[in-house]
Amino acid sequence: MLPLVLLLPLALAGTPEVxxxxxxxxxxxxxxxxxxxxxFRCLDGSGSIAFHWVNDDYCDCKDGSDEPGTPACPNGRFHCTNAGHRPRSVPAAHVNDGVCDCCDGTDEWGSGAGCENTCREQGRQEREERLRSAALAREGFALRQRLVQEAAEGKRQKQARLESLQEARRELEQRLGALRAAKEAAEGPEQAARAELRRKWEEQRAAAAAAAQDGARADEAFTELDGTGTDG
Structure with a gap:
C-alpha cells in the first residue's frame, strides 16, 4: 500500500505558492x-522498512514513527498543520476516532466526522488576545514607570524640603550663637563691676573685722594694765 500523503501549500515571503x-x-x-x-528507518533506530509501508495502517516501528497518519500505533504522533493557527501534535491513536483534535480537521481525514476548519478563527482570537495582553502589559509598564517617576519626584521634593529645613536650622543656630555672644559681651562689664564691688565689700568687711579684733585686743591690754596698777 502506498503511504498516505498530504499536499501542503506554502506561501513563502516574496515567492509564489509552492x-x-x-x-x-x-x-x-x-x-x-x-x-x-x-x-524508511524508524526514528528510534529500532529498524527499517520499505517506504511504502509508511502509513499502511500497520505498526512496524516500536516508536510508531512509521504510522504518523493512522491510528495503528498507540505511541505514534500525528502532526496538525493548523494553517492560520498554531501547529500541534496529537496521539496518532486519535486519528479517525470521530473527534476533531486538529482545528484544521486533518486528523479525521477518513472518519467522516465533518470537522470544520476553525484555525483561522482560533488564530484570530488568539492574536486578539495576545494584542490585548500586550496592550495591558504596556499600560502596566507605563503605570509602573509613572509611579516610579512620581515616587522619585516625591523623594526629590522631600530631600529638597529636608535640605531647606537643615539650612534654616543652621541659620537659626548661627543667629542664636551671635545673640549669646552679644549677651555675654553686654553682661561682661556688669559682671566685672559686680565682681569688683564684691571684692571691695569683702575687703572692707575684712578690714572692719580686723579693726574690731584689734580693738578687742587693745581693750584686753588696757584692762590688764589697769588691773596691775590697782594692785600696786
Whole structure:
C-alpha cells in the first residue's frame, strides 16, 4: 500500500505558492526522515522498512514513527498543520476516532466526522488576545514607570524640603550663637563691676573685722594694765 500523503501549500515571503508533498501526519521539520527514495528507518533506530509501508495502517516501528497518519500505533504522533493557527501534535491513536483534535480537521481525514476548519478563527482570537495582553502589559509598564517617576519626584521634593529645613536650622543656630555672644559681651562689664564691688565689700568687711579684733585686743591690754596698777 502506498503511504498516505498530504499536499501542503506554502506561501513563502516574496515567492509564489509552492506545494510540499509529505506523508500524512508528518511535520515539516521531520520531512527529511521520510524520504521515499529509500527505505524508511524508524526514528528510534529500532529498524527499517520499505517506504511504502509508511502509513499502511500497520505498526512496524516500536516508536510508531512509521504510522504518523493512522491510528495503528498507540505511541505514534500525528502532526496538525493548523494553517492560520498554531501547529500541534496529537496521539496518532486519535486519528479517525470521530473527534476533531486538529482545528484544521486533518486528523479525521477518513472518519467522516465533518470537522470544520476553525484555525483561522482560533488564530484570530488568539492574536486578539495576545494584542490585548500586550496592550495591558504596556499600560502596566507605563503605570509602573509613572509611579516610579512620581515616587522619585516625591523623594526629590522631600530631600529638597529636608535640605531647606537643615539650612534654616543652621541659620537659626548661627543667629542664636551671635545673640549669646552679644549677651555675654553686654553682661561682661556688669559682671566685672559686680565682681569688683564684691571684692571691695569683702575687703572692707575684712578690714572692719580686723579693726574690731584689734580693738578687742587693745581693750584686753588696757584692762590688764589697769588691773596691775590697782594692785600696786
Amino acid at each position: 506545494t510540499v508533498t509529505r506523508p500524512r501526519g508528518v511535520a515539516l521539520s521531520q520531512l527529511p526522515f521520510y524520504d521515499p527514495s529509500g527505505p
